Amino acid sequence: MDAVTFPPRSGPSARAEPRRPHAVIIGSGFGGLAAAIRLGARGYRVTVLERLEQPGGRACVFKRDGHVFDAGPTIVTAPFLFEELWSLCGRRFADDIDLRSLSPFYRIRFHDGETLDCFAEADRMRAEVARLSPGDVEGYERFMAASEATYRVGFEQLGHVPFDSWRDMARVVPAMMRLKSHLSIHSLVARHVKNERLRFALSFHPLFVGGNPFNVTSIYGLIAHLERRHGVHFVMGGTGRLVAGMVSLIEGQGGRLRCNEEVVQITLRGQAATGVRLASGEFVAADVVVSNADTAWTYKHLLPPESRKRWTDKRIDRARYSMGLFVWYFGTRRRYPDVAHHTILVGPRYRELLHDIFERKVLAEDFSLYLHRPTATDPTLAPEGRETFYVLSPVPHLGSGVDWAERAEPYRQAIQAELERTLLPGLGAELTASFVMTPRDFQDRLLAHQGAAFGMEPVLTQSAWFRPHNRSEDIARLYLVGAGTHPGAGLPGVISSAKVLDSIVPEAEAFA
Numbered sequence: 099m100d101a102v103t104f105p106p107r108s109g110p111s112a113r114a115e116p117r118r119p120h121a122v123i124i125g126s127g128f129g130g131l132a133a134a135i136r137l138g139a140r141g142y143r144v145t146v147l148e149r150l151e152q153p154g155g156r157a158c159v160f161k162r163d164g165h166v167f168d169a170g171p172t173i174v175t176a177p178f179l180f181e182e183l184w185s186l187c188g189r190r191f192a193d194d195i196d197l198r199s200l201s202p203f204y205r206i207r208f209h210d211g212e213t214l215d216c217f218a219e220a221d222r223m224r225a226e227v228a229r230l231s232p233g234d235v236e237g238y239e240r241f242m243a244a245s246e247a248t249y250r251v252g253f254e255q256l257g258h259v260p261f262d263s264w265r266d267m268a269r270v271v272p273a274m275m276r277l278k279s280h281l282s283i284h285s286l287v288a289r290h291v292k293n294e295r296l297r298f299a300l301s302f303h304p305l306f307v308g309g310n311p312f313n314v315t316s317i318y319g320l321i322a323h324l325e326r327r328h329g330v331h332f333v334m335g336g337t338g339r340l341v342a343g344m345v346s347l348i349e350g351q352g353g354r355l356r357c358n359e360e361v362v363q364i365t366l367r368g369q370a371a372t373g374v375r376l377a378s379g380e381f382v383a384a385d386v387v388v389s390n391a392d393t394a395w396t397y398k399h400l401l402p403p404e405s406r407k408r409w410t411d412k413r414i415d416r417a418r419y420s421m422g423l424f425v426w427y428f429g430t431r432r433r434y435p436d437v438a439h440h441t442i443l444v445g446p447r448y449r450e451l452l453h454d455i456f457e458r459k460v461l462a463e464d465f466s467l468y469l470h471r472p473t474a475t476d477p478t479l480a481p482e483g484r485e486t487f488y489v490l491s492p493v494p495h496l497g498s499g500v501d502w503a504e505r506a507e508p509y510r511q512a513i514q515a516e517l518e519r520t521l522l523p524g525l526g527a528e529l530t531a532s533f534v535m536t537p538r539d540f541q542d543r544l545l546a547h548q549g550a551a552f553g554m555e556p557v558l559t560q561s562a563w564f565r566p567h568n569r570s571e572d573i574a575r576l577y578l579v580g581a582g583t584h585p586g587a588g589l590p591g592v593i594s595s596a597k598v599l600d601s602i603v604p605e606a607e608a609f610a
Contacts, residue, residue: 118143119385119609122374124361124400127155128171128589129580130390131344132183132596137388138351139186141606145382146348147374149360149545153345155390156544156551159338162531164481165429166336167488169535172470173306173440174331175324176590180340183593187347194343196334198475203330205438206299207520209446214299215438218329231293241290241300242322248277249320249327253590258597261563261584270562279315279558286316298448305492307587308420308552310456312449315558324590332439334476361391364400370574374400385609386575388599393554393566393582394419394547401573408571418557419550420587421455422495422537426510429530430485430522437521439474443467452492456555459498461505465491467513469521484530489513495537496549502536510534553582561586568598577603 121137123130126148134144152158156170174180177197184191191197202215214230217223220242227238251273278286284301291297301311303321311318333339345355363375364387373383389396394417397409445451445466454462468490473480480486491513494500518525537549546553554560566583570576579595581587 117610119606120145120383121386121388121603122147122382122384123388123390124364124374124396125149125155125390125580126153126341126345126355126357127390127580127592128157128341128344129592129595130155130388131341131348132593133388133390133577133579133599134348134353135183135186135344135351136596136599137386137603138348138353140600140603142386144348144351144353145384146353146355147359147361147376147382148355148357150543151357153355153357154338154341157337157341159336159341160427160533162427162533163429165484165486165531166338166479167427167486167531168337168470168472169425170337171589172332172337172472174333174337174340174589175321176328176593177331178328179590179593179597183344183347187350189347189350194346195339197331198334199329199331200439200475202438203325204440204442206295206442206444208295208444211520212295214295216299216325218326220326223326227296231291231296234291234293234296237290237292238296238300241287241319242326244277244286244290245319245321245323245326248279248317249323251277252317252320253324258585258594258600260568260598260602261565262567262569262602274317277317279317281316282312283314283316283318284311286319294448298444302442304556305421307556307591308550308581309556310421310452312452313456314556315561317561318556330440332472332475336472336476336479361400364389364396364573364576366401366405366573369405369572371576384575386577386603388577388579388603390578390580392544392546393578393580395545396578397566398547399545406572409566414547418555418560419495419497419548420552420555421492422540422549423535423551424491424493424506424509424513424537425488425535426490426513426532427488427534428532429480430487430525430528431483431530432524432528433473433483433485434471434522437469437471437474439471441469441471441521443469443516443520455492455494459494461493461498461500461509463512465493465513465516467491467516469517489517493537495551496541500537502538506534506536552587553580556586568595569602 121142123146138144158169160167181191204216206214287300304314304318360377361374365372371387394414445464473485540546541549585591
């Protein structure tokens with residue numbers, strides 16, 4: 099394999115290289131797959147090592163009784179990030195992936211049955227705001243202007259650049275202060291609109307990336323503009339099609355994906371990574387190692403304590419972590435045509451429930467839910483005449499001490515009763531496939547520290563330079579991508595974390 103051709107960084111035309119340095123990627127979540135594509139396009143020979151039986155990580159696919167369930171992410175909000183990856187390989191994204199724009203993005207259903215639909219079109223969204231709270235239309239427009247300004251800085255300028263040094267952070271502080279980043283997203287929204295339901299609708303987005311809207315920085319207000327500008331999309335065939343498409347790109351570059359291969363150690367020579375050791379005992383040598391595993395797991399379990407000065411066990415354990423998730427996947431024998439593709443069912447409490455989840459770490463009796471009905475857009479994800487669903491409930495991470503072996507089924511039954519009361523009458527009699535994932539599964543299956551679904555909580559003091567760096571602070575030639583590093587969780591975040599590598603991983607020629 100000393101004389102092969104590969105696509106150059108600038109485009110699809112091939113060129114010859116005398117030696118291709120080897121990059122090993124630990125984990126095949128979206129961050130790891132995107133990193134593999136980018137490094138492959140830059141001349142690296144890439145091997146992706148996946149512990150599970152299939153690629154995707156949190157975005158794996160479950161198939162039960164003819165139903166196809168996306169395990170995790172289902173919303174694509176920045177399709178241009180994927181288009182760029184396909185372009186690096188000389189291919190067109192649209193030729194491989196059928197992406198459908200959703201309208202509305204979500205239907206928010208409040209506890210008393212009142213609803214608010216969220217649209218990309220400015221006039222339709224203004225009409226929804228006016229229907230809910232006529233006095234808040236001007237305030238809503240001011241918030242959207244603030245969201246756009248934050249997007250220009252937080253996403254376009256900073257989302258794909260490294261924060262290696264405190265100087266990198268210092269340079270952006272003035273802009274962050276102008277954008278009122280010291281405020282929480284809920285506090286910023288509350289400065290613009292008065293209606294509590296509208297405040298919820300404009301501030302809940304950080305829950306999609308593991309943050310409490312009452313604690314996380316208002317930088318996350320950029321999501322509102324991101325959705326308006328680029329839309330909210332669904333992949334026909336399910337998000338697993340995106341994973342399969344990215345694997346195809348890697349293989350087309352000459353890279354390899356090896357499933358059922360657990361990395362148990364990042365090997366070192368002094369303070370530099372030299373490769374990885376697998377559970378089988380095999381050593382895989384590498385010029386660079388990129389970990390898409392949970393950042394806390396990477397540092398605590400794949401590296402010896404004596405090699406870590408910044409991310410010590412004590413520091414890792416003292417960090418704040420995102421909430422956990424309880425996810426119930428189920429199919430039904432009948433159709434529910436009036437249910438939207440995405441529905442957010444708001445419980446009787448908002449601030450108090452989040453306080454229970456993030457601060458008190460207790461499993462409350464009430465809940466708010468996110469209901470995903472992919473068969474609203476793609477009926478092929480269920481047998482004919484049936485529906486595929488998952489419903490997600492934010493819950494405390496495992497630091498709560500909740501015994502999910504005991505609590506999972508009663509909690510599922512409570513969610514079923516609420517869905518029967520609100521959107522899915524007769525659900526219990528219509529169930530086909532049915533299974534759950536709890537924070538315990540996130541810990542045991544996905545190796546997520548504390549079973550936290552999104553890594554470290556994205557509060558200001560755990561963002562940018564304060565978050566685990568994309569270039570390891572302690573270990574040379576070790577890099578991190580995914581939800582636990584900069585810029586954070588969510589599909590745009592983890593794909594952008596791989597783009598950061600373009601700035602910090604040496605060119606392939608450096609190893610010649």
